[in-house]
Amino acid sequence: xxxxxxxxxxxxxxxxxxxxxxxxxxxxxxxxxxxxxxxxxxxxxxxxxxxxxxxxxxxxxxxxxxxxxxxxxxxxxxxxxxxxxxxxxxxxxxxxxxxxxxxxxxxxxxxxxxxxxxxxxxxxxxxxxxxxxxxxxxxxxxxxxxxxxxxxxxxxxxxxxxxxxxxxxxxxxxxxxxxxxxxxxxxxxxxxxxxxxxxxxxxxxxxxxxxxxxxxxxxxxxxxxxxxxxxxxx
Amino acid sequence: xxxxxxxxxxxxxxxxxxxxxxxxxxxxxxxxxxxxxxxxxxxxxxxxxxxxxxxxxxxxxxxxxxxxxxxxxxxxxxxxxxxxxxxxxxxxxxxxxxxxxxxx
Numbered sequence: 233x234x235x236x237x238x239x240x241x242x243x244x245x246x247x248x249x250x251x252x253x254x255x256x257x258x259x260x261x262x263x264x265x266x267x268x269x270x271x272x273x274x275x276x277x278x279x280x281x282x283x284x285x286x287x288x289x290x291x292x293x294x295x296x297x298x299x300x301x302x303x304x305x306x307x308x309x310x311x312x313x314x315x316x317x318x319x320x321x322x323x324x325x326x327x328x329x330x331x332x333x334x335x336x337x338x339x340x341x342x343x344x345x346x347x348x349x350x351x352x353x354x355x356x357x358x359x360x361x362x363x364x365x366x367x368x369x370x371x372x373x374x375x376x377x378x379x380x381x382x383x384x385x386x387x388x389x390x391x392x393x394x395x396x397x398x399x400x401x402x403x404x405x406x407x408x409x410x411x412x413x414x415x416x417x418x419x420x421x422x423x424x425x426x427x428x429x430x431x432x433x434x435x436x437x438x439x440x441x442x443x444x445x446x447x448x449x450x451x452x453x454x455x456x457x458x459x460x461x462x463x464x465x466x
Numbered sequence: 467x468x469x470x471x472x473x474x475x476x477x478x479x480x481x482x483x484x485x486x487x488x489x490x491x492x493x494x495x496x497x498x499x500x501x502x503x504x505x506x507x508x509x510x511x512x513x514x515x516x517x518x519x520x521x522x523x524x525x526x527x528x529x530x531x532x533x534x535x536x537x538x539x540x541x542x543x544x545x546x547x548x549x550x551x552x553x554x555x556x557x558x559x560x561x562x563x564x565x566x567x568x569x570x
Contacts, residue, residue, distance in 0.1 A: 313480035320487020381518035394560030396537035401556030420513040427514035443514035451503035
């Protein structure tokens with residue numbers, strides 16, 4: 233790990249963030265099995281999809297609606313993954329290269345690798361932060377997913393252990409850091425109301441998609457948004 | 467559609483979006499409105515998922531042990547307790563409530 237101080241600092245924050253996040257793959261593994269997926273299916277999701285929010289969303293909707301809720305589950309997971317495309321745009325000039333490298337970078341482009349990379353002051357630090365965070369979380373997330381799935385498989389009826397409530401808390405943990413301004417808070421409340429009101433009337437998974445419209449409407453109209461901060465060059 | 471089809475389709479879609487970001491010229495998407503909508507989408511979907519996961523029971527709304535668990539989780543997040551500890555605490559609260567109040 234010899235290198236410049238910037239690089240060492242980047243690697244250090246990768247380790248701190250990576251190890252903390254990797255640990256919660258365990259709750260994904262256990263919840264996924266509780267939602268009716270088997271251990272293999274759970275592991276394939278972590279290996280291939282590798283995006284916590286989308287994975288939790290998919291197994292949550294499948295758990296509520298079974299395979300019939302598949303289209304709604306796919307749509308929710310995909311919509312939740314759109315932010316990764318924006319992260320990818322930001323990271324491409326920093327870590328991109330030939331297509332094998334682009335493909336691996338794309339796969340590892342998630343909230344945490346982007347956050348650690350963009351927090352580094354130098355290009356070298358940004359690259360180190362991205363690859364170390366992505367790599368640590370990829371390996372750790374998949375190992376803890378497997379462990380969680382195996383334990384969940386042994387536990388059987390998991391509602392007795394409160395794992396259904398743990399899933400809700402996991403979503404809340406992903407949402408919490410985003411509620412820093414009025415606009416996301418308004419969208420969160422609006423979406424919650426829409427989902428609650430529509431749940432008795434629509435098949436499982438669809439109310440979640442309908443709630444996404446709140447974001448589209450508020451975002452396009454830019455209601456409740458900061459008036460000046462958005463006016464920068466595109 | 468089998469569960470395997472769902473898993474593979476959703477995984478390809480999520481990975482495809484990431485790859486897309488490395489292929490398209492940034493100017494196409496990185497304008498204020500699309501990037502604002504994308505980050506608000508995440509907020510809306512997570513919030514809706516919290517409601518469904520906390521109070522949904524198939525197509526019904528149901529108040530049970532999950533509600534006190536999410537309230538405790540919110541309080542702990544507000545106190546900046548680490549993610550994994552909050553998730554465990556939420557599970558613990560729900561499990562304890564279910565021990566005291568059968569059927570909740």
